[in-house]
Amino acid sequence: MPITARELSYAAKTQVFTRNFRHLLPVPRFLVRGPFMHGQSKPKDTKPKDRIKFWNIVPGDFVKLRNDSKGTVHEVHKINKLSNRVILKREINKANYVPDARSGSGVSVPYSQCQLLVGKYEYPPEGSSTEPKVQNVFATRITSSEPYFNRKGGYWIWRRYAVNTTPRLPSYSADKFSSIRIPWPKTNAVTRPDPSPYDTTADVVNEVTYTPPSLPSTLLSPAPRVPSEHEYITSLSKPEKVSLPKEAPVEVYLHKELSNPHARAKKQARWQAYQARTKALLEEFIKAEYANLAGRTKREARTEATWKWQQRLVQDRKEELKRRWRNRGAEARLERKAQRKARKMAKRNEKLRNLVLADAPNQVAPPSRRPAATA
Structure with missing residues (x-):
């Protein structure tokens, strides 16, 4: 299955570990x-052949540009595995750092232009200085161990090592040099705020509000009958006629009415x-026609x-x-409109029948309404 439009839109992610290799699929x-x-x-x-499979630079790392x-x-804020780009955090008032106006987080740089920070090391004093100098050491070449899948976390993991650094380590020796392991960035634990008056506390959530009815001890004994909806409604208006346990919640009796009728299963x-009903109706019509062929095949x-x-x-x-039109009240609404x-x-x-015009000189009665002349 190729890359979807949603995966392409949200290609820049903040995940540290690799959960799958879908970024290697074609777009x-x-x-x-x-x-x-x-x-x-x-x-x-x-191109899929140019994409990086195992990323050694992940969100939370510190890098410098070549x-x-x-x-x-x-x-590093995000990484885009489809375009081999690294999105750095936006920094203000930094020399030679121009944030990308189109990106809400920072500037986007190629993966190949980033050098991973190994750590800070002390170097011998230079010149007339007597204090050691602390410098940042960056990896110019990185290697990794054989990746394996962590079943508990559901992601691929491997160890990354710096083979070559800039500047060289103080104790560097070409004969006795060993690769330096670079730990993965640690993710901060999510801090949960104290519950407010609008939140439900843990003791209320864990409170037992319903005790199911006791079942028979053996399979030969009959199971208790669940009261119907009609019995529950009758118990509300006439409790002396039908008695039901008061501790049972209303959802037990009205589960059909309270359930979602638009669920996929329903x-x-x-x-x-x-x-099935239409198929049975077709068979009935065919059977009726076969019973009375009247010269037809x-x-x-x-x-x-x-x-x-x-x-x-x-x-x-x-x-x-x-029927739906009548049930939703359209027929009654039409009748009310006609009555109105x-x-x-x-x-x-x-009003027209009761209209009476006052006598005025500008009014002329039609000939049919004029009184007959008397001799």
Whole structure:
């Protein structure tokens, strides 16, 4: 399975140990080509054959950049195994350190430009000075032991050694030189704050609030019957008619009502029941047509039964949609709207019937309403 879009977007990680080698898989080209939205960074990756399998520089290490005459030490924040890049922590007011504006954490540098910090060592005093000089020693060449899988932690682990350093160690000798082991960075333990009034304390969580009913000692004895939902509802209104143990929680009796109806298992069960019901309905139609062929072949009868079955499914679907429409209150809402319109129209007609115009010189009665002239 190739690299997914999510893995490509979150390729820069802060994990110290290697849990898998999915970063060696190829990246689909359509994820790299785009198109991309305005302001969205374009993901970059290297060829799978050029990617590093075992990373000796991990988040938490301290490194310096090659050809840096001042030897500024930077802390590794993240590593991107798809592009062989190391993201350093953002540092302010540091000489020759320009943070990357597009990155929220710091500057991104190639893996090959980083030299791992081995430690600090004392060197003999130089010139007229009498005090020893403490310098940072960086590894220019690193080797590692045979990696093995830690089953308890679920990650690959190996030991890393510095074969060559800059500057040379004070006790360096070409004949008696031995590699220096570099320990892995230690991860800080997560500090948990004290619980606030909005948090649940441990004693409340561990409190026993439900004791299950006692089961029979032998398999031959009948198991106790679980009361139904109807019995529980009846016990709420008429406790003298049905008596249930008060220590039993409500969830025991209403587990069907309180469970999620949209769970995947329930959806699958409903879908399987629907498929079985439609299949049984098709067999009924075919059996009915086979019983009365009326000069038709079985193939023609089966075709007609299939057509009737499809029409029945369409009709059942329409009835189901209408039932849902009625259950969610759409029919009652439509009736209320019609009644409201009828009341509004009745009030309007009543106002028109009771309308009386005052006599005024600018009013002319139509000829049909004028009183007849008397001789």
